[in-house]
Protein backbone atom coordinates (compact mmCIF):
# COMPACT_ATOMS: atom_id res chain seq x y z
CA UNK A 93 0.00 0.00 0.00
CA UNK A 94 1.20 3.47 -0.79
CA UNK A 95 2.04 5.43 2.32
CA UNK A 96 -0.93 7.74 2.48
CA UNK A 97 -1.16 7.53 6.24
CA UNK A 98 -4.78 6.52 5.96
CA UNK A 99 -6.58 4.84 8.79
CA UNK A 100 -9.04 3.58 6.20
CA UNK A 101 -7.18 0.57 4.91
CA UNK A 102 -6.46 -0.33 8.49
CA UNK A 103 -10.16 -0.17 9.31
CA UNK A 104 -11.30 -2.10 6.27
CA UNK A 105 -9.04 -4.93 7.31
CA UNK A 106 -10.34 -4.59 10.80
CA UNK A 107 -13.98 -5.13 10.02
CA UNK A 108 -13.82 -8.89 9.97
CA UNK A 109 -12.16 -8.87 13.38
CA UNK A 110 -14.83 -6.77 15.08
CA UNK A 111 -15.93 -8.62 18.19
CA UNK A 112 -19.65 -9.31 18.42
CA UNK A 113 -19.92 -7.31 21.62
CA UNK A 114 -18.50 -4.22 19.94
CA UNK A 115 -20.86 -4.65 16.98
CA UNK A 116 -23.80 -4.66 19.36
CA UNK A 117 -22.59 -1.61 21.24
CA UNK A 118 -22.29 0.26 17.97
CA UNK A 119 -25.57 -0.74 16.44
CA UNK A 120 -28.06 -1.00 19.28
CA UNK A 121 -30.23 2.09 19.18
CA UNK A 122 -30.43 4.67 21.91
CA UNK A 123 -32.74 7.62 22.39
CA UNK A 124 -29.93 9.98 21.43
CA UNK A 125 -29.54 8.65 17.88
CA UNK A 126 -31.05 11.20 15.49
CA UNK A 127 -29.97 9.60 12.21
CA UNK A 128 -28.91 6.11 11.28
CA UNK A 129 -27.01 5.21 8.12
CA UNK A 130 -25.03 2.19 6.93
CA UNK A 131 -21.83 4.13 7.64
CA UNK A 132 -22.68 5.49 11.06
CA UNK A 133 -25.08 6.98 13.58
CA UNK A 134 -25.53 10.65 14.37
CA UNK A 135 -25.99 11.00 18.11
CA UNK A 136 -27.13 14.03 20.08
CA UNK A 137 -24.49 14.61 22.76
CA UNK A 138 -25.91 17.79 24.29
CA UNK A 139 -28.07 20.72 23.19
CA UNK A 140 -26.49 21.96 19.98
CA UNK A 141 -23.84 19.23 19.86
CA UNK A 142 -23.99 16.04 17.78
CA UNK A 143 -21.42 13.32 17.13
CA UNK A 144 -21.24 11.12 14.06
CA UNK A 145 -20.08 7.71 15.28
CA UNK A 146 -19.00 5.86 12.18
CA UNK A 147 -19.58 2.12 12.02
CA UNK A 148 -17.07 0.91 9.45
CA UNK A 149 -18.16 -2.69 9.80
CA UNK A 150 -19.53 -3.43 6.36
CA UNK A 151 -17.00 -1.81 4.03
CA UNK A 152 -19.15 1.31 3.60
CA UNK A 153 -16.33 3.84 3.27
CA UNK A 154 -18.44 7.02 3.15
CA UNK A 155 -17.22 8.46 6.46
CA UNK A 156 -14.96 5.90 8.26
CA UNK A 157 -13.91 8.36 10.98
CA UNK A 158 -16.07 9.95 13.65
CA UNK A 159 -16.89 13.66 13.51
CA UNK A 160 -19.52 16.08 14.65
CA UNK A 161 -21.58 19.26 14.56
CA UNK A 162 -21.55 22.14 17.06
CA UNK A 163 -24.00 25.02 16.67
CA UNK A 164 -23.97 28.52 18.12
CA UNK A 165 -26.18 31.56 17.48
CA UNK A 166 -23.96 32.80 14.67
CA UNK A 167 -22.17 29.81 13.25
CA UNK A 168 -22.27 26.07 12.68
CA UNK A 169 -19.03 24.12 13.07
CA UNK A 170 -18.50 20.74 11.40
CA UNK A 171 -15.71 18.48 12.63
CA UNK A 172 -13.73 16.37 10.11
CA UNK A 173 -13.83 16.05 6.33
CA UNK A 174 -14.40 12.27 6.35
CA UNK A 175 -13.19 9.66 3.93
CA UNK A 176 -15.27 10.69 0.91
CA UNK A 177 -16.99 13.94 -0.14
CA UNK A 178 -20.33 12.14 0.18
CA UNK A 179 -19.68 11.87 3.92
CA UNK A 180 -19.15 15.61 4.29
CA UNK A 181 -22.20 16.36 2.12
CA UNK A 182 -24.28 14.08 4.34
CA UNK A 183 -23.08 15.67 7.59
CA UNK A 184 -23.60 19.16 6.18
CA UNK A 185 -27.13 18.21 5.15
CA UNK A 186 -27.82 16.95 8.67
CA UNK A 187 -26.47 20.21 10.07
CA UNK A 188 -28.94 22.09 7.90
CA UNK A 189 -31.82 19.85 9.03
CA UNK A 190 -30.93 20.16 12.70
CA UNK A 191 -29.81 23.80 12.88
CA UNK A 192 -31.26 25.45 9.80
CA UNK A 193 -27.79 26.24 8.47
CA UNK A 194 -25.14 24.62 6.33
CA UNK A 195 -21.78 24.50 8.20
CA UNK A 196 -20.04 27.86 8.28
CA UNK A 197 -16.78 26.43 9.67
CA UNK A 198 -14.99 23.09 9.35
CA UNK A 199 -12.10 21.82 11.49
CA UNK A 200 -9.77 18.99 10.48
CA UNK A 201 -8.16 17.29 13.50
CA UNK A 202 -5.29 15.77 11.48
CA UNK A 203 -4.28 14.85 7.95
CA UNK A 204 -5.27 11.18 7.71
CA UNK A 205 -7.32 10.41 4.61
CA UNK A 206 -10.34 9.10 6.49
CA UNK A 207 -10.61 12.44 8.34
CA UNK A 208 -9.67 14.82 5.54
CA UNK A 209 -10.17 13.49 2.03
CA UNK A 210 -13.88 14.32 1.74
CA UNK A 211 -13.47 17.98 2.72
CA UNK A 212 -14.66 19.23 -0.69
CA UNK A 213 -18.14 17.89 0.12
CA UNK A 214 -18.76 20.93 2.33
CA UNK A 215 -18.53 23.11 -0.77
CA UNK A 216 -21.44 21.29 -2.47
CA UNK A 217 -24.83 23.02 -2.70
CA UNK A 218 -23.18 26.47 -2.79
CA UNK A 219 -21.64 25.89 0.64
CA UNK A 220 -18.64 28.05 1.41
CA UNK A 221 -17.47 27.26 4.94
CA UNK A 222 -14.20 28.47 6.39
CA UNK A 223 -11.86 25.49 6.69
CA UNK A 224 -9.50 25.44 9.68
CA UNK A 225 -6.45 23.25 10.26
CA UNK A 226 -2.89 23.55 11.44
CA UNK A 227 -0.34 24.49 8.81
CA UNK A 228 1.29 21.07 9.13
CA UNK A 229 -2.01 19.25 8.67
CA UNK A 230 -2.80 21.26 5.55
CA UNK A 231 0.63 20.49 4.12
CA UNK A 232 0.41 16.79 4.92
CA UNK A 233 -3.04 16.42 3.33
CA UNK A 234 -1.76 18.03 0.15
CA UNK A 235 1.51 16.10 0.05
CA UNK A 236 0.64 12.64 1.29
CA UNK A 237 -3.01 11.96 0.53
CA UNK A 238 -2.54 10.69 -3.01
CA UNK A 239 -3.96 10.71 -5.54
CA UNK A 240 -4.73 14.37 -5.00
CA UNK A 241 -7.78 15.92 -6.60
CA UNK A 242 -8.50 19.49 -7.56
CA UNK A 243 -11.61 19.80 -5.41
CA UNK A 244 -9.77 18.80 -2.23
CA UNK A 245 -6.85 21.07 -3.04
CA UNK A 246 -9.22 23.96 -3.70
CA UNK A 247 -11.09 23.34 -0.45
CA UNK A 248 -7.82 23.61 1.49
CA UNK A 249 -6.29 26.48 -0.43
CA UNK A 250 -7.81 29.25 1.68
CA UNK A 251 -7.79 27.33 4.98
CA UNK A 252 -7.34 29.44 8.09
CA UNK A 253 -4.35 28.19 10.02
CA UNK A 254 -4.58 27.49 13.72
CA UNK A 255 -1.59 28.28 15.87
CA UNK A 256 0.43 25.17 16.69
CA UNK A 257 1.79 26.77 19.85
CA UNK A 258 -1.34 27.33 21.90
CA UNK A 259 -5.14 27.05 22.01
CA UNK A 260 -7.45 29.07 19.77
CA UNK A 261 -11.01 29.85 20.81
CA UNK A 262 -13.74 29.80 18.17
CA UNK A 263 -16.78 31.80 19.29
CA UNK A 264 -19.86 30.44 17.50
CA UNK A 265 -22.20 32.83 19.35
CA UNK A 266 -23.01 31.80 22.89
CA UNK A 267 -20.86 28.75 22.42
CA UNK A 268 -17.08 28.75 22.59
CA UNK A 269 -14.97 25.91 21.27
CA UNK A 270 -11.39 25.61 22.46
CA UNK A 271 -9.15 24.21 19.73
CA UNK A 272 -5.99 22.76 21.29
CA UNK A 273 -2.93 21.79 19.25
CA UNK A 274 -1.53 18.43 20.31
CA UNK A 275 0.52 15.62 18.81
CA UNK A 276 1.27 11.93 19.08
CA UNK A 277 -1.18 10.16 16.79
CA UNK A 278 0.49 12.21 14.06
CA UNK A 279 2.94 15.10 14.25
CA UNK A 280 -0.02 17.52 14.29
CA UNK A 281 -3.32 16.71 16.00
CA UNK A 282 -6.10 18.91 17.38
CA UNK A 283 -8.67 18.41 20.11
CA UNK A 284 -11.88 20.45 20.32
CA UNK A 285 -13.12 21.14 23.82
CA UNK A 286 -16.42 22.50 25.13
CA UNK A 287 -17.37 23.50 28.66
CA UNK A 288 -20.73 23.22 30.37
CA UNK A 289 -21.29 20.47 29.57
CA UNK A 290 -17.73 19.20 29.21
CA UNK A 291 -17.34 17.52 25.84
CA UNK A 292 -14.08 16.76 24.05
CA UNK A 293 -13.74 15.78 20.42
CA UNK A 294 -10.44 13.91 20.64
CA UNK A 295 -9.54 13.27 17.00
CA UNK A 296 -7.50 10.08 16.73
CA UNK A 297 -5.64 10.71 19.98
CA UNK A 298 -8.38 8.55 21.52
CA UNK A 299 -9.93 5.36 20.16
CA UNK A 300 -12.62 3.40 21.96
CA UNK A 301 -13.02 -0.38 21.61
CA UNK A 302 -10.71 -0.35 18.60
CA UNK A 303 -6.97 -0.80 18.76
CA UNK A 304 -5.45 2.44 17.45
CA UNK A 305 -3.43 2.96 14.31
CA UNK A 306 0.21 3.69 15.20
CA UNK A 307 1.35 4.16 11.60
CA UNK A 308 2.46 7.78 12.23
CA UNK A 309 2.47 7.66 16.02
CA UNK A 310 5.07 9.23 18.29
CA UNK A 311 4.21 7.01 21.25
CA UNK A 312 5.64 9.06 24.14
CA UNK A 313 3.92 12.16 22.78
CA UNK A 314 0.71 10.22 22.32
CA UNK A 315 0.82 9.06 25.94
CA UNK A 316 1.39 12.61 27.19
CA UNK A 317 -1.32 14.10 24.97
CA UNK A 318 -3.86 11.51 26.06
CA UNK A 319 -3.18 12.26 29.73
CA UNK A 320 -3.58 15.96 29.03
CA UNK A 321 -6.98 15.29 27.43
CA UNK A 322 -8.41 13.75 30.61
CA UNK A 323 -10.94 16.11 32.21
CA UNK A 324 -13.53 16.10 34.99
CA UNK A 325 -15.35 12.79 35.63
CA UNK A 326 -18.58 13.69 33.82
CA UNK A 327 -16.79 14.63 30.57
CA UNK A 328 -18.04 13.10 27.33
CA UNK A 329 -15.28 12.08 24.93
CA UNK A 330 -15.92 11.65 21.22
CA UNK A 331 -13.06 9.45 20.01
CA UNK A 332 -11.70 9.42 16.47
CA UNK A 333 -12.99 5.87 16.06
CA UNK A 334 -15.39 3.80 18.11
CA UNK A 335 -18.33 4.65 20.35
CA UNK A 336 -18.62 7.73 22.56
CA UNK A 337 -16.64 7.33 25.78
CA UNK A 338 -16.98 8.39 29.39
CA UNK A 339 -14.31 8.35 32.08
CA UNK A 340 -14.33 4.55 32.42
CA UNK A 341 -13.72 3.96 28.72
CA UNK A 342 -11.16 6.74 28.60
CA UNK A 343 -9.22 5.21 31.48
CA UNK A 344 -9.43 1.77 29.89
CA UNK A 345 -7.85 3.25 26.76
CA UNK A 346 -5.03 4.79 28.80
CA UNK A 347 -4.44 1.44 30.54
CA UNK A 348 -4.33 -0.27 27.15
CA UNK A 349 -1.74 2.21 25.83
CA UNK A 350 0.30 1.67 28.99
CA UNK A 351 0.22 -2.09 28.44
CA UNK A 352 1.51 -1.63 24.89
CA UNK A 353 4.26 0.66 26.19
CA UNK A 354 5.40 -1.82 28.82
CA UNK A 355 5.61 -4.62 26.27
CA UNK A 356 7.32 -2.45 23.65
CA UNK A 357 9.99 -1.20 26.07
CA UNK A 358 10.69 -4.78 27.14
CA UNK A 359 10.92 -5.90 23.50
CA UNK A 360 13.38 -3.10 22.84
CA UNK A 361 15.51 -4.08 25.84
CA UNK A 362 15.41 -7.73 24.80
CA UNK A 363 16.32 -6.89 21.20
CA UNK A 364 13.13 -8.40 19.77
CA UNK A 365 12.08 -7.26 16.30
CA UNK A 366 8.66 -5.55 16.21
CA UNK A 367 7.25 -8.28 13.96
CA UNK A 368 8.19 -10.89 16.55
CA UNK A 369 7.14 -8.84 19.57
CA UNK A 370 3.85 -7.90 17.90
CA UNK A 371 3.23 -11.51 16.98
CA UNK A 372 3.73 -12.58 20.57
CA UNK A 373 1.67 -9.79 22.11
CA UNK A 374 -1.85 -9.98 23.46
CA UNK A 375 -3.85 -7.65 25.66
CA UNK A 376 -5.01 -8.92 29.04
CA UNK A 377 -8.71 -9.74 29.14
CA UNK A 378 -9.08 -7.29 32.02
CA UNK A 379 -8.80 -4.53 29.40
CA UNK A 380 -11.93 -5.77 27.63
CA UNK A 381 -12.63 -6.15 23.92
CA UNK A 382 -10.50 -4.27 21.41
CA UNK A 383 -11.35 -4.66 17.75
CA UNK A 384 -8.52 -5.08 15.25
CA UNK A 385 -7.41 -8.19 17.02
CA UNK A 386 -5.08 -8.86 14.12
CA UNK A 387 -1.44 -9.15 15.08
CA UNK A 388 -0.29 -6.83 12.29
CA UNK A 389 -1.79 -3.87 14.15
CA UNK A 390 0.19 -4.77 17.23
CA UNK A 391 3.29 -4.94 15.07
CA UNK A 392 2.69 -1.36 13.94
CA UNK A 393 2.54 -0.24 17.56
CA UNK A 394 5.80 -2.01 18.33
CA UNK A 395 7.38 -0.46 15.23
CA UNK A 396 6.36 3.02 16.37
CA UNK A 397 7.84 2.44 19.83
CA UNK A 398 11.02 0.95 18.34
CA UNK A 399 11.45 3.99 16.07
CA UNK A 400 11.19 6.32 19.03
CA UNK A 401 13.35 4.28 21.41
CA UNK A 402 16.09 3.87 18.81
CA UNK A 403 16.02 7.57 18.01
CA UNK A 404 16.26 8.39 21.73
CA UNK A 405 19.24 6.05 22.10
CA UNK A 406 20.93 7.43 18.99
CA UNK A 407 20.70 4.02 17.33
CA UNK A 408 19.98 4.03 13.61
CA UNK A 409 16.74 2.42 12.46
CA UNK A 410 17.20 -1.32 12.05
CA UNK A 411 15.20 -4.45 11.59
CA UNK A 412 11.49 -4.26 11.26
CA UNK A 413 11.28 -0.51 11.20
Ligand SMILES: [Zn+2]
Nearest residue numbers: 099204277296
Ligand atom coordinates in the same frame (compact mmCIF):
# COMPACT_ATOMS: atom_id res chain seq x y z
ZN1 LIG B 1 -5.75 9.07 12.13
